[in-house]
Amino acid sequence: GAGVSQSPSNKVTEKGKDVELRCDPISGHTALYWYRQRLGQGLEFLIYFQGNSAPDKSGLPSDRFSAERTGESVSTLTIQRTQQEDSAVYLCASSLRGSSDTQYFGPGTRLTVL
Amino acid sequence: AQSVTQLGSHVSVSEGALVLLRCNYSSSVPPYLFWYVQYPNQGLQLLLKYTSAATLVKGINGFEAEFKKSETSFHLTKPSAHMSDAAEYFCAVRRGNQFYFGTGTSLTVIP
Numbered sequence: 001g002a003g004v005s006q007s008p009s010n011k012v013t014e015k016g017k018d019v020e021l022r023c024d025p026i027s028g029h030t031a032l033y034w035y036r037q038r039l040g041q042g043l044e045f046l047i048y049f050q051g052n053s054a055p056d057k058s059g060l061p062s063d064r065f066s067a068e069r070t071g072e073s074v075s076t077l078t079i080q081r082t083q084q085e086d087s088a089v090y091l092c093a094s095s096l097r098g099s100s101d102t103q104y105f106g107p108g109t110r111l112t113v114l
Numbered sequence: 115a116q117s118v119t120q121l122g123s124h125v126s127v128s129e130g131a132l133v134l135l136r137c138n139y140s141s142s143v144p145p146y147l148f149w150y151v152q153y154p155n156q157g158l159q160l161l162l163k164y165t166s167a168a169t170l171v172k173g174i175n176g177f178e179a180e181f182k183k184s185e186t187s188f189h190l191t192k193p194s195a196h197m198s199d200a201a202e203y204f205c206a207v208r209r210g211n212q213f214y215f216g217t218g219t220s221l222t223v224i225p
Contacts, residue, residue, distance in 0.1 A: 004157065033213070040123075042204065042215035056211050091158070099211040105150075105157035 002026060004106035006092050012112045013082055021077040021109045025094030030072050033103060035091040036061075043091060049075065050098050082113045118205045120216035128224045133177075133192040135219045137205030140186065146208040147188045149179055150215075153201045161203075164188060175199070195223045 005024045013019050025032050034046040045059040049069045060066070064082075069075040079086055089108040095101040121136040139145060149161040162173025169181045175198075179190045188205060200223045205216040 035213075035215075040217065042118075042120075042217040043206075043213075045212050045214070048211045050211070059212070093158075099208060099213075100146075102160050102163075103213070105159070107155075107157045 004092055004094050004104050006090075006106040006109050008109060009107065010110045010112075012114065014114050015084060016081055018078065018080045019082055019111065021079075021090050021111070023075045023077070023092030023094075023106060025073070025075070025092070026104055028072075029094035029096050029104075031095040031098045031101065032069055032075050033093045033095075034067055034075070034077050035093070037089045037091060037108070039088070046077070046090075048099070079111075082111075084113050087111055087113045117214055118207050118216040120203075120205050120219050122219055123217065124220045124222065126222040126224055127195045129197055130194050133190070133195045133199065133221065135190040135203050135205075135221065137179075137188045137190065137216060138186055139188060139205075139207050141207065141209075147179075147181060148206040148208065148213075149173065149177070149188075149190050150204045150206060151201050152204065152218075158204065161190070195221075197223050197225060199223055 007022045030051045032049040035043040037043050047067045048056040064080045067077045089110050091108045092106045093103040095103045117140050119138045147164040150158040151161050152158045162171045164171050164181045172178045177192045203219045207214050
């Protein structure tokens, strides 16, 4: 399909384990966002990639969270030593050129930390 | 700091009735404002956006929103609700590269 895809759709892990969440943006989109949505709350900005520029990491909640993006393709969000408060839906979005363009969201990864 | 407040986490309307979903923002300057919709088991999609052009913005599926600077509001409306409008609606504001989302309003349409 032509949309943003994320994998896995669901992830259950034990407290203390590391997890990797993957996002495949729409082909040709240079900008990519990660958000976290806790139950009953709005989306929280985590990180923003734009082309080859240094990413805006100002939304990452702790040093346990990191993200990478290879060029203008796949991005991986890694959470180390997961905690129960990390349980949330993690959403990825991409846009054509940058923050002024429409974001297209993926279906999200639901992370549950036991 | 940028924030948006959505009044009412749940709204129920009868089919054919007016839909009004409220959003207020806090900003010292007019921001870029958005409404997104999330249908069950689908990703968020853009309904409409305000970018300092016309204050009344028309979006998809018959929705529109009016930017009112004096009230710092950007409420979403639709004259006549359809069953297919049942979804979660999010108001958002953009400053720079960051987007700030409200907590969402779940719309139920009663037949």
